């Protein structure tokens with residue numbers, strides 16, 4: 001499908017042509033055109049499970065109002081928040097709706113014509129690792145470059161598995177580049193801040209903390225309720241070192 005200009009100014013190419021004056025200039029959306037082109041080859045697809053996710057339907061309607069309101073506010077100000085490099089950090093126990101909330105944001109960003117890369121952390125790290133294979137079609141620097149330049153980098157399940165120090169260095173390099181360039185990141189994790197820092201390195205977590213609004217997604221495991229199992233006690237995640245209303 002041909003890309004359209006989110007400002008309704010150009011034909012989607014990022015170039016404004018003035019036929020009468022026979023001049024051409026860059027459109028406001030030019031940066032997005034470049035980012036979208038560079039993002040090609042990255043995963044920018046909402047997984048099937050989350051395609052119908054909406055503020056009006058479960059599981060989002062079952063999540064604590066205050067948290068949903070913050071995500072709704074983010075989506076409302078999406079362009080400004082992305083342009084400012086502000087992201088979201090959603091943490092909490094298993095099955096509370098973190099990935100669903102994050103997919104809502106990524107989906108809104110894609111709809112707004114922004115470039116998005118969506119990965120679980122294990123998949124992202126595996127992708128980085130494969131660039132070192134002899135038969136890899138792309139180079140490491142090229143992949144990192146593309147991951148660093150998308151408008152929104154969505155990383156799901158951060159801290160889900162232990163990995164090598166080398167791979168964590170690559171993750172740090174990626175997050176640090178985005179931090180320096182003020183580009184937004186959205187992450188979901190089951191871990192509390194200090195446990196996450198132990199898992200993926202303090203320097204990476206420190207930067208993410210500054211780049212993201214931190215939102216605890218508490219409650220019971222919605223997956224267990226889906227199949228009518230005995231309702232578990234709601235797990236509690238204290239805001240720990242974060243001050244969340």
Ligand SMILES: Nc1ncnc2c1ncn2[C@@H]1O[C@H](COP(=O)(O)OP(=O)(O)OP(=O)(O)O)[C@@H](O)[C@H]1O
Nearest residue numbers: 052053058059093094095096097098099100222223
């Ligand atoms: N589009 C959808 N429609 C209805 N329910 C959905 C949809 N997407 C996800 N769910 C349900 O929402 C619940 C929470 O799922 P989600 O994957 O967002 O949780 P999570 O907090 O990311 O879990 P985890 O910590 O295990 O990654 C699950 O019961 C899931 O089946």
Ligand SMILES: [Mg+2]
Nearest residue numbers: 098099157188
């Ligand atoms: Mg999840």
